[in-house]
Amino acid sequence: MxxxxxxxxxxxxxxxxxxxxxxxxxxxxxxxxxxxxxxxxxxxxxxxxxxxxxxxxxxxxxxxxxxxxxxxxxxxxxxxxxxxxxxxxxLSEPTTVPDQIKQKFSPVSNGRGSQVEHILAETVHLLADLTKFACVVSTPKAEVSRLQRIELIKISEDRILVILVTKAGVVRDKIIFVKESHSQEFLNSVTAFLNEEFKNHSMQEIRDGIHQSIVSDRHRYHDLLAHAVRLGKKAFDLNQPGEMFIEGQMNLLLDSHFHEQSSVRSLIDAFDQKTALLKILDESMKHKGVHIFIGIENDYKQLQRCSLITASYRNKKNVLGSIGVVGPTSMNYKHIISTVDYTAKLLSKTISEQSYD
Amino acid sequence: MxxxxxxxxxxxxxxxxxxxxxxxxxxxxxxxxxxxxxxxxxxxxxxxxxxxxxxxxxxxxxxxxxxxxxxxxxxxxxxxxxxxxxxxxxLSEPTTVPDQIKQKFSPVSNGRGSQVEHILAETVHLLADLTKFACVVSTPKAEVSRLQRIELIKISEDRILVILVTKAGVVRDKIIFVKESHSQEFLNSVTAFLNEEFKNHSMQEIRDGIHQSIVSDRHRYHDLLAHAVRLGKKAFDLNQPGEMFIEGQMNLLLDSHFHEQSSVRSLIDAFDQKTALLKILDESMKHKGVHIFIGIENDYKQLQRCSLITASYRNKKNVLGSIGVVGPTSMNYKHIISTVDYTAKLLSKTISEQSYD
DNA sequence: TATTAGCACTCGTTAATGAATAGTGCTAAT
DNA sequence: ATTAGCACTATTCATTAACGAGTGCTAATA
CATH class of the missing domain: 1.10.10.10 (Winged helix-like DNA-binding domain superfamily/Winged helix DNA-binding domain)
Structure with missing residues (x-):
């Protein structure tokens, strides 16, 4: 005692x-x-x-x-x-999910040649359907993936469209502004140079190494050099905030546990601003397997009446992003954990097959 | 009498x-x-x-x-x-919206060099915030826009990544499968040919005219020809179902007019499947100005307890897509109509400035 | 002839009441 | 250590009655 x-x-x-x-x-x-x-x-x-x-x-x-x-x-x-x-x-390890659920996924995982975004959208849609809660998925971080190809397209005197294709199969585009006008032919040279130099390197590596790499090759490129450095720096500097797909938010509002006015408002806000959800998904990328946040265990007041079940997905070489389910703390954990675990693994498998290496 | x-x-x-x-x-x-x-x-x-x-x-x-x-x-x-x-x-013509609302839009319309998708997402987010109802926007139909540039990127022996950039500033990508393997050099030739031949033509034109156009140029291209026809056909045949962004769905469920169980379910279904909303937005593209569907006036049972206010947006040359607000039939029409009208016009202006011609 | 006052009537809302129910905590018996 | 028994508490549910908001009709009025 x-x-x-x-x-x-x-x-x-x-x-x-x-x-x-x-x-x-x-x-x-x-x-x-x-x-x-x-x-x-x-x-x-x-x-x-x-x-x-x-x-x-x-x-x-x-x-x-x-x-x-x-x-x-x-x-x-x-x-x-x-x-x-x-x-x-x-609870012991996630139980296996029933075959009838597995079958629902087959059209998604068999759709060869789909864009990654499309696969993600389908997956989260299905997950929302299966769990009847709100489901989220973060799109692959370009930073961690390696370069498949870059294209520079002139669209006006001072604007260049940059298209980055990553090994994970993600296509990202952005517009950069330049002071001097370049011909498309010149851009093609820069493109060829950048592709040759940086293919298969991760964005992170490229950004860190772009300067010295180019400098060491100085003898081969003359006036191209200065411009390539400048354009490359701009092109690879994509600190985009990260996107996500959300499905099934409305399911949450139907749930009896969220019938009180106060909690509803903060929930809506959370899904409105998305930042809290994104942070949680980002956090979950650092862990292996399923990650579980119960009620107050997550840092965001608006979501502290919910539990979140997340899991990261990856291709053969990198963790790319993560998926999550948001429901009441009284959710059926066995079921949801198994489903999220299975979904993440299947998604990883599907995306690995789509990847370009 | x-x-x-x-x-x-x-x-x-x-x-x-x-x-x-x-x-x-x-x-x-x-x-x-x-x-x-x-x-x-x-x-x-x-x-x-x-x-x-x-x-x-x-x-x-x-x-x-x-x-x-x-x-x-x-x-x-x-x-x-x-x-x-x-x-x-x-009601007379849409009233002008108050300045304080206009100011909210200024960060969106001033963000030069943003991707079109990004502008759309921001816009619909803001619209949901202003109206407190569910808001939707359809992404530009690639069909109606004209080609800025096409890229063909080899990603494996049997897969080619096609990237289409339209004059409206939209980047679309898809993967096509081929039986024979082509070298990237060969693809570059095809790319150059297709760009030269079809730049500034609408996708519709290209699809209709691709065969005869290439035939007439037969003398210039030899074995390239057969492949170019085949690849081009596949590349430009993008009948993607059309995408949309949705925001503020949850607002609807808070509205007292949707507190009955039955209508809530069908509402959720409508936003889940999206097809009905997409059809309505498509329909709205054919009309000029604001289009109003009150209750049973739209063809989709699930949405017949709502009113929809839509308006198309465009760049200088083409109607690209449309935006819409979904709310109860007892919405404040004066306010919503004005807001949608203003938003669509501002969006058109912003996107026109982004367009590549 | 158009308008209005007056009145009977309907139906929903609200508050009050009491019975039934599901639960607890404590104590004493096993 | 376990359990039966009992007093006590709070919710739920059905019943009732009072009230109010609103209508439709008719007869009086300007």
Missing amino acids: TGTGNKGVHENQALNERARIVLQSIIENYIEFSEPVGSRTLSKSIEFKLSPATIRNIMSDLAESGFLIQTHTSAGRVPTDKAYRFYVNS | TGTGNKGVHENQALNERARIVLQSIIENYIEFSEPVGSRTLSKSIEFKLSPATIRNIMSDLAESGFLIQTHTSAGRVPTDKAYRFYVNS
């Missing part, structure tokens, strides 16, 4: 076997029915045959330890974020 | 002055407060000083003519789609 007054359950201490089972039972029941669960109902459904009174004692302890809360005196108990975290940690 | 039993108001007949004012008053009141309006409240707010009893008679007539309905016996009257149509028709 540490003097906190708890009988069998302490803060920051492993729960005993029975408490674990009770807690898990409560969580699963709440996930299924979205209603506070009481000792009576629990004593029926639990495998361990315990009387309501005993369960009440356990529940009381769990409440004291912060795993459960009551909405009011005579209501059942509802799991807290801490409880969901316990529950998720206790 | 035609024997229908109506006193002063007939189906398919112009309303008399007084009935018009009463109807307009009811509509504007309902637009403002979203609640059935009764004879009492109306007799206070109306400029014509009439007693509630008189107004009741007029309202009764209007109800008989299909302009008003009652939700139940002792409730006030609510305008029908027919009433909104009358109201909208009676």
